[in-house]
Amino acid sequence: MEKSLLNNQTVKKTFPIKGMHCASCVNVIERAIKKVDGVEDCAVNIATEQATVTYNKDKVKKVHIASAVANVGYRALVNEEVKSEEEQKKEKQRELNALRNKVIFSLLFGGLILWGSFPWIMQFSPSFLQNPLVQFIFATPVQIWAGWEFYRATFASLRHRSANMDTLVAIGTSVAYLYSVFVTFFPNTVQQLGINPMPYFDTSTIIIGLILLGRYFEARAKSATSNAIKKLIGLQAKTARVVRDGNEIDIPLEQVQIGDMLRVKPGEKIPVDGEVVEGQSSVDESMLTGESIPVEKQIGDTVIGATINKHGTFLYKANKIGQDTMLSQIIKLVQEAQGSKAPIQRIADMISSYFVPFVLMLALATFAIWYDFGQTPALLFAILNTVAVLIIACPCAMGLATPTAIMVGTGKGAEQGILIKDAESLEIAHKINTVVFDKTGTLTNGKPVVTDIVTSNTIADNQEILQLVASLEKASEHSLADAIVKEAEKQNVTLLPVANFKAIPGFGVEGEIANKRVLFGNRKLMEKENISITHVDEHIIKLEHEGKTAMILSVDGKLAALIAVADTVKESAVEGIKRLQKMGIEVIMLTGDNERTAHSIAEKLGITRIIAEVLPDQKEAVIKKVQHEGKKVAMVGDGINDAPALAAADLGIAMGSGTDVAIEAADITLVNKNLSSIASAIVLSRNTMRTIKMNLGWAFGYNIILIPVAMGGLYPFFHLLLNPIFASAAMALSSISVVSNSLLLKKQKI
């Protein structure tokens, strides 16, 4: 598309720029490049550290751009031109077209030779096709032109004393071709050896044709395995509508700065991450979270770049751009996961690294065995079986078995809002038999509300109690504190200044308000401070049975009130837990709440095993304890407060929403709030591992069974030998079937 706008002399190229550190660098470099005579346009992107320059190629040389950038103190790597996705796609397509032409050419000529030489069908062929000289003329360009790729790769790798599949094909087809050339030109010599002087040009040409055909289909299928990344990259908006000095102007996405005010109209894509400052709307976030229901957005809510605005118009402030946006982070994570290796791959890696030399040795052994002990004509049988061994061996299937499945699996996960950190995490997930949930913020919405205020003789007024507690809790970061402060705000309660505030993790808070020592916290805090709560104990128990968290207020050492706070259970929790239990996975709820509150919530969710009254720093120890029971444990938390527990578990799953997802903290990050995604992640892992095992089983089984068959292993029992042409067909099918099997993962429901 870019190219159509440009004339023959004008080109648009992208180069990496080194040394940039702030937004002002962008302007300096852009100005410097634009000053070069012949440069028509230049856009520098600080996030990607790249400059895209449109220039007249007759007037401007790359070195001019490099020196202009160097003059202002930076470095343009003009020889490391960055190819756009479009260009890469075109290059790949060109390669595929060239390959397709070779396939057609080889199979057409190979087919004609086969017609003229293969028993049963040769009698129906025109007589000129049966002429060995004509077959030689047809086979030679196939061997040299179409097969050149195999020779070139073989020579190049022999320089490094390494070998690959091309080496096997080059040797195999050369043996068949050279033998046939000898037969064609010296038929009498061959006849004197007791061999019918029949050339095998059909074998050499059809093998090349079929292997190239296999490679063509494999390349097409392989490119589909990385579609998820391409789809994610394609989600990015191209432009943003920025509001500057009251005017709305469209600018390229790269020029959006942090703090820019951006307007989004109905149906438009949200360009970068930010916070709504005006208006409201609903936003379709399905492309990133997999959740189909649009999310309502109001002032103060976070919006995510690349998601689509549905109905309303709103103004928002950009707070994450470039590589910091959620989409960029997802792309980075998926790319990293696809580049990582699963432990299951190690054995395949080890075997495939010795495979080709081993096959070469087996082929040599086959030749000697058939020559020494085979039936006459021994030389012919020795050659044909050696060629069959070289051609049937398929190391590619072994090399492709695991990575293609990992690529499709991690890509499918990303499409559903399941971000997998690496292949190892994906592998571990299928072994999980216990899932431990942190209650607050994971099973519940983490937004508790005040439900009860119980007064006492010390303070009888609800507002006064709320005033004291909210003043104290204002400084606390606990999720329950927020509920109390919000309730105070709702009731227009004025907060008081607090002196000597102290948060006691796992207990509560304390401070001085109007010269009174105020304590607010759980039963343990009161016990620690020797404050008797016996006369309200029954009340506390009643509240806890209702699933509420009761907290106690004491003023100057005397019990003053009870405040009960309750969190709401997430809509997807019951369904999510049921799915896990159906899969035979034990579900455990971990909470700081006391037993009674915890039981009440667990009952609603159908959870039978609860570990309650766990202090934040004990979560890690609890996970280890469950692991000691012999369980493979996944810990589900919010990824921010539970980092040590997530790290201690066999699999850490962080549930996040919006752009605050702590992607690095967990092995698997769920970017949606749907608890069913945990079961989906485990199902995805199980499916992927099953595919990998099938692929490896196929790749190994294929080679283990068919190499001995090609060597003539069945001959002593059934007088069966493998025709090298069938060997090449089996080989071509082998790697295609592995890649296709991996692609089937896309269709499996998770």
Add this chain to the structure above:
Amino acid sequence: MPIDKLLITIIDILAIGFVYWFFLMKRDKQVQVVDSVDIIVDGGYSPSTIVVKKGQTIKLNFFRKDPSTCLEEVVLGEFKTRKFLPLNKKVTVEIKPQEEGEFPFACGMNMYHGKIIIK
């Protein structure tokens, strides 16, 4: 045993020995890298064994000259990197190794190998 068969057997055994020696007993030349290294991708990786100091950021500049699709990707599994290598273009992979040991890299199908030795 007829002389031709004996001869074939001896040549064959020698050839098997040669294949073993040639492919499986090679010793890679180690190249010490300070900050960056150009790795030519052509029938393998040159240099294929590089030695790096722990904690040091290094740039591996891969330059693929080989049109073989086998080599179109390079995978550094330990560094979670899989990169497409366009033909005749330099592709830089930056790594900061934090652990000592030997970390292999290979083509997408694990046919061609190289390794990074962290000391």
